[in-house]
Amino acid sequence: MRKSAVLFAAVIAAAGLTGAPASATASADVPGLAITQVGYNAYGSDTVWNRNQEFVDVRNTGADAVNVAGLVVADQWAKSHVDDNDRNCNTLKVTSLAGIVTGTDGSVMLPVGHTVRVYSGRGVPAVSAGGSVHALYMNSLCGYHGHIWGNGGDTAWITKGSDSESFAYDFDNGYTVKP
Template sequence: MRITKSAIVLSAAALAAGLVGAVPASATADVPGLQITQVGYNAYGPDTIYNRNQEFVDVKADGAAGRAVNVTGLTVADQWGKSHEGADDNPHGCNTYKVTSLPGITPIDGNVLLPAGHTIRVYSGAGTPSVSAGGTVHAVYMDSRCGYHGHIWGNGGDTAWITLGSNSESFAYDFDNGYTVKP
C-alpha cells in the first residue's frame, strides 16, 4: 500500500496530539459494531467470469460487549457503487450487495443479528450462500454482472464501503503486489 505525504503528516499530527487509534489513515470506522477486515481484490490469473469469487470483502462484528449486530440492510459496495447509490445510471445496483438474510442465522422479528466475532464474506461472483465449518463465516454472493467479467474491485486501488442506516465506513487501498489487503 502506498503511503502519501499527507497520510504521514496526519499520522504524525495524531501521534503528537495523542489521538492514535486502531484505524489506519486510509480507513474510516463509523459503523458501530462492524469493521471491514479484509478485501480480496485481485483474482489469480486473468479476470474471467470463473474466478470472480476470488474477489470478496470481509465484514466482521467486532464483538463490543459481546453483542450481536443487526445487519439488516447492510450495504457493501466499491467506490463506484457507493458514488452511484440510488442514481439513475445504476438501475441494477451494480457493485453493491445488500444484506436481507444470512446463511445459518434465523432472523428475529425481521432482524438479521450477526453474532459477535462472526464475519460476513461478500463474494463478487455467484454461488450458494453457506456457513463455514466453524459457523463463524457467513458467505454470500453479489452475483455481479457489472465490471469486467463481474470483477468490481480495482486491482490498482479502490475503496470498499459498508453502509448501515446513516452510518458508513470505508477502507481505501492501492495495489500492493498481492491478492488481498487488510486495514
C-alpha cells in the same frame, strides 16, 4: 541529535504514519462492524470463473450481536452512483445469512466475532469456519467479467442506515489487503 530524533518521532506519530500501511486507509463509523479484509485481485486473468476470489469481509468487532439486515456492501463506483445505478451494480444488501435465524421483525443478528464475507461472483449462501463466516454473493454481472474491486485501488463501503464506513486501498503487489 537526540532531541531531533524525538521530535521526528513525534511528527511521524502525529501525522498518523505509524499505524496502517501507506497503501490503505479506513474509516470506522458503523457501530460494531468493521471491514477487515478485501480480496481485490483474483489469481490470473480476470474471468467470470474466478470472480469469487474477490470479496469483502465485514466482522462484528463489538461486544454484542449486531443486526446486519439492510447492511449494504458496495465499491466506490456504486457509492458514487446511487441515483443512477438501476441494476444495483457492485452492491449487495444483506437480507439473510446462512446459519442465522431471521427474527420475526426481519432482524439478522450477527454474533460477536462472526464475519460476513461478500463475494463478487455467484454461489449459494453458506456458513463455514466452524459457523463463524457467513458467505454471501453479489452475483455481479457488472465490472470486467464481474470483477468489481479495482486491482489498482478502490474503496470498499459498508452502509447501515445513515452510518457508513469505508476502506480505501491501493495496489500493494498482493491479492488481499487488510486495514
